[in-house]
Amino acid sequence: MHRVATNARHLLTGLALGVLAFPAQAAWTLNMTQGVTSTAQEAYDLHMLVFWICTIVGIGVFGSMIYAIVVFRKSKGAVPATFSHNTNAEIIWTVIPTLILFYLGYVTAPALIRIDDTRNSEMTLKITGYQWKWQYEYVGQDYSFFSTLAASSNAARQLGSDIAPASVENYLRDVDKPLVVPVGVKIRYLLTANDVLHAWWVPAFSVKRDAIPGYVNEGWFKVDKAGVYRGQCAELCGKDHGFMPIVVRAVPRAEFDAWLAAQKSPSPAVAVASAAVAAN
Amino acid sequence: MSTQNHDQVHDHPGHSHEEHHGPAKGLTRWLFTTNHKDIGTLYLLFALVMLFVGGAMAMVIRLELFQPGLQFVNPDFYNQMTTMHALIMIFGMIMPAFVGFANWMIPLMIGAPDMALPRLNNWSFWILPFAVGILLSTLFMDGGGPAGGWTLYPPLSLQAGNGFPFTIFAIHLLGMSSILGSINIIVTIMNMRAPGMSLLKMPLFVWTWLITAYLLIAAMPVLAGGVTMLLTDQFFGTTFFQAAGGGDPVLFQHIFWFFGHPEVYIIILPAFGIVSQIIPTFSRKPLFGYAAMVYATASIGFLSFIVWAHHMFTVGMPLAGEMFFMLSTMLIAIPTAVKVFNWTATMWRGSLTFETPMLFALAFLFLFTIGGFSGLMLAIAPADFQYHDTYFVVAHFHYVLVPGALFGAIAGAYFWLPKWTGHRYDEPLGKIHFWLSAISVNVTFFPQHFLGLAGMPRRIPDYATQFADWNMVSSIGAFGFGLSQVLFAFIVFKTIRGGAKATAEVWDQAEGLEWTVPSPAPYHTFDEAPVVK
Numbered sequence: 146m147h148r149v150a151t152n153a154r155h156l157l158t159g160l161a162l163g164v165l166a167f168p169a170q171a172a173w174t175l176n177m178t179q180g181v182t183s184t185a186q187e188a189y190d191l192h193m194l195v196f197w198i199c200t201i202v203g204i205g206v207f208g209s210m211i212y213a214i215v216v217f218r219k220s221k222g223a224v225p226a227t228f229s230h231n232t233n234a235e236i237i238w239t240v241i242p243t244l245i246l247f248y249l250g251y252v253t254a255p256a257l258i259r260i261d262d263t264r265n266s267e268m269t270l271k272i273t274g275y276q277w278k279w280q281y282e283y284v285g286q287d288y289s290f291f292s293t294l295a296a297s298s299n300a301a302r303q304l305g306s307d308i309a310p311a312s313v314e315n316y317l318r319d320v321d322k323p324l325v326v327p328v329g330v331k332i333r334y335l336l337t338a339n340d341v342l343h344a345w346w347v348p349a350f351s352v353k354r355d356a357i358p359g360y361v362n363e364g365w366f367k368v369d370k371a372g373v374y375r376g377q378c379a380e381l382c383g384k385d386h387g388f389m390p391i392v393v394r395a396v397p398r399a400e401f402d403a404w405l406a407a408q409k410s411p412s413p414a415v416a417v418a419s420a421a422v423a424a425n
Numbered sequence: 426m427s428t429q430n431h432d433q434v435h436d437h438p439g440h441s442h443e444e445h446h447g448p449a450k451g452l453t454r455w456l457f458t459t460n461h462k463d464i465g466t467l468y469l470l471f472a473l474v475m476l477f478v479g480g481a482m483a484m485v486i487r488l489e490l491f492q493p494g495l496q497f498v499n500p501d502f503y504n505q506m507t508t509m510h511a512l513i514m515i516f517g518m519i520m521p522a523f524v525g526f527a528n529w530m531i532p533l534m535i536g537a538p539d540m541a542l543p544r545l546n547n548w549s550f551w552i553l554p555f556a557v558g559i560l561l562s563t564l565f566m567d568g569g570g571p572a573g574g575w576t577l578y579p580p581l582s583l584q585a586g587n588g589f590p591f592t593i594f595a596i597h598l599l600g601m602s603s604i605l606g607s608i609n610i611i612v613t614i615m616n617m618r619a620p621g622m623s624l625l626k627m628p629l630f631v632w633t634w635l636i637t638a639y640l641l642i643a644a645m646p647v648l649a650g651g652v653t654m655l656l657t658d659q660f661f662g663t664t665f666f667q668a669a670g671g672g673d674p675v676l677f678q679h680i681f682w683f684f685g686h687p688e689v690y691i692i693i694l695p696a697f698g699i700v701s702q703i704i705p706t707f708s709r710k711p712l713f714g715y716a717a718m719v720y721a722t723a724s725i726g727f728l729s730f731i732v733w734a735h736h737m738f739t740v741g742m743p744l745a746g747e748m749f750f751m752l753s754t755m756l757i758a759i760p761t762a763v764k765v766f767n768w769t770a771t772m773w774r775g776s777l778t779f780e781t782p783m784l785f786a787l788a789f790l791f792l793f794t795i796g797g798f799s800g801l802m803l804a805i806a807p808a809d810f811q812y813h814d815t816y817f818v819v820a821h822f823h824y825v826l827v828p829g830a831l832f833g834a835i836a837g838a839y840f841w842l843p844k845w846t847g848h849r850y851d852e853p854l855g856k857i858h859f860w861l862s863a864i865s866v867n868v869t870f871f872p873q874h875f876l877g878l879a880g881m882p883r884r885i886p887d888y889a890t891q892f893a894d895w896n897m898v899s900s901i902g903a904f905g906f907g908l909s910q911v912l913f914a915f916i917v918f919k920t921i922r923g924g925a926k927a928t929a930e931v932w933d934q935a936e937g938l939e940w941t942v943p944s945p946a947p948y949h950t951f952d953e954a955p956v957v958k
């Protein structure tokens with residue numbers, strides 16, 4: 146009984162807040178990110194290409210449907226024709242989509258080949274999915290750590306918590322310890338999982354790969370711009386699937402090297418330096 | 426063409442044909458019936474009930490997603506809801522609905538007195554309530570219902586409670602019901618057509634069901650095999666899908682989608698068939714490109730078996746595999762496009778009216794096409810790395826399933842209700858139902874494209890605040906859509922109970938054998954086969 150009442154109250158306040166917050170949040174995002182890797186740019190370009198092809202075909206198809214609906218109405222005295230096929234028309238509208246698809250295949254195939262090409266990478270990162278956290282290992286550097294949902298989000302996301310998600314910074318998209326990578330370096334990643342399937346996804350990199358127990362998947366990314374990039378697990382992995390975010394800090398090479406060195410030798414002085422790096 | 430009411434012809438005193446009595450009275454009529462019309466009715470009503478059971482689960486989902494934060498359910502129950510919603514809607518609602526249409530209409534359309542295997546027919550229906558009952562009962566077992574997604578991917582699906590073997594058993598039963606129904610449909614179509622009804626004279630609905638039935642017979646056993654392997658992995662020490670024992674979790678995905686992609690066409694082809702009956706009727710013009718439609722359906726049927734791994738672009742297939750499945754998936758857009766063009770050409774220079782069945786068929790035409798477009802986008806593997814497992818995919822499949830398959834079924838229900846009940850449905854109410862549904866379905870699902878593109882994964886009970894706005898819009902649309910379907914149920918029951926009398930033809934110059942028998946269609950029809958010229 147109490148539960149229902151609280152829920153109803155939550156809903157009402159939510160409704161009110163939601164309506165008020167509409168202009169404030171202004172997050173009516175419509176489109177895919179262009180991202181900060183060549184792969185993300187390629188995904189975006191292909192996405193826009195097919196989108197425009199669909200739009201143009203759609204204008205033709207929906208246009209003819211609407212024309213037919215408006216013009217060939219019985220109420221306007223339309224008398225039905227009796228034709229039931231037209232070989233030329235049928236050939237044309239089979240061939241045109243076929244040509245469009247050949248074109249699409251032709252432009253997409255090279256992108257797929259580039260995405261698959263992990264050669265010439267400069268460093269290797271091993272990512273392991275767990276229920277419900279990520280482990281990052283800098284291969285050959287003998288350093289690894291776990292990354293889990295930030296405590297502030299974790300507190301707010303509990304059923305019936307009284308903490309409003311809007312009051313938590315980066316709600317559900319923040320971790321205790323982000324992954325740090327160097328900018329401008331081709332990074333090969335190895336991906337696996339320890340228990341069930343997960344998928345590591347950072348939209349700005351257009352990296353989405355399944356982490357599968359018993360498999361080591363590989364891929365690569367090269368971040369072009371320093372910054373903090375957020376993503377989350379993209380393969381249902383149990384009750385806390387929605388709560389294992391990914392945060393990547395991409396920093397200049399030198400900063401990255403300093404950070405990594407600091408992590409590996411936790412002497413006080415270096416730890417302070419690394420804390421300073423992490424803070425800015 | 427023979428149009429007599431055979432009940433009247435035969436029901437004079439002293440005639441000896443025992444099977445020509447009317448329906449039995451009471452509950453036993455429905456339990457023991459072997460009459461295709463009774464069984465069709467049972468299937469359809471069952472599907473209507475399941476629409477609300479699955480719909481209630483969708484309402485729970487949209488309520489929780491109304492705003493960020495967890496307000497109503499815990500994440501585990503949320504996962505049970507998404508899993509159950511999909512299983513109920515697919516196996517309990519839309520597939521039975523179309524089998525109901527097949528039962529009612531195929532014999533009437535091909536001039537057969539009944540289905541070829543009437544007892545089997547009774548059995549295939551009566552398996553269903555038990556199967557769905559078992560499935561639903563898992564919600565009340567220790568550990569709850571299945572929560573690993575309708576795709577049942579191991580190892581997660583094996584982290585289940587006591588309900589797990591019951592879920593598997595229910596899926597077996599549901600599959601068995603579908604296979605038996607399909608055998609019946611194939612045998613009926615192959616053997617019981619009226620003289621002169623050659624294959625290429627069959628109404629398109631019969632064609633689409635013939636191909637669907639073959640797809641079912643080929644695909645369902647594969648699913649049965651896959652889930653049986655899950656069962657033995659769980660209880661009998663095998664490790665088909667467990668890496669630790671030398672098994673392969675990805676193998677299950679291949680098995681599942683080898684069933685799963687044909688399955689999505691199993692769901693849509695009968696809707697193609699229904700729409701192909703409705704558009705010509707209300708355009709007062711024959712279906713454009715009948716032969717092309719048949720061939721397009723057949724090639725979709727074939728292609729649907731060689732595209733399955735487009736659901737698995739992110740599992741890390743070899744490049745050649747990705748390339749093959751990307752290109753084959755793009756190919757399937759061609760026959761799909763041909764169908765859309767042919768429906769449009771059917772309306773071209775017709776004489777259109779817009780009764781409720783036509784309105785739903787037109788919404789199907791527009792909105793299914795949108796789902797086809799997003800399907801084409803998803804086929805582009807490098808872009809699918811961004812779309813996969815996001816709300817963009819959720820938007821895609823709901824466009825093809827709700828204003829696609831479900832609107833096809835609703836259109837068919839309005840189209841044939843007068844034939845089934847002998848009454849005309851309430852046309853103004855039907856139109857209100859149409860506009861409410863058509864608007865709310867778009868409010869619900871269109872914003873989900875934006876959510877997916879903005880980066881919201883599917884199957885999450887709570888989300889980052891940047892997704893709040895469109896989620897709220899989508900939830901409002903969903904509540905509207907749910908309420909609108911209550912109106913549909915009301916209209917259906919109102920029509921069953923009474924209404925203006927329908928003529929045999931029902932619709933202006935409607936073509937086809939089903940319109941030659943009186944409305945309501947007598948309990949027994951075509952005891953003497955009509956002759957088709």
Ligand code: HEM
Pocket residue numbers: 576689690692693735736754755757758761796797798799800801803804809812813814818821822825826829830
């Ligand atoms: C032009 C035709 C179509 C194409 C090219 C197409 C393509 C695709 C692709 C590539 C995916 C996988 C997306 C991903 O997970 O990343 C997908 C998902 C899906 N499609 Fe389609 N599709 C088409 C038509 C249909 C139809 C007609 C239906 C059913 C009526 C359908 C139902 C689904 C479903 C249910 C899923 C998601 C399954 C899941 O992951 O739970 N699609 N489609």
Ligand SMILES: [Cu+2]
Pocket residue numbers: 342343344378379380381382383385386387389
């Ligand atoms: Cu996950």
Ligand SMILES: [Cu+2]
Pocket residue numbers: 685686689732733735736
């Ligand atoms: Cu598919």
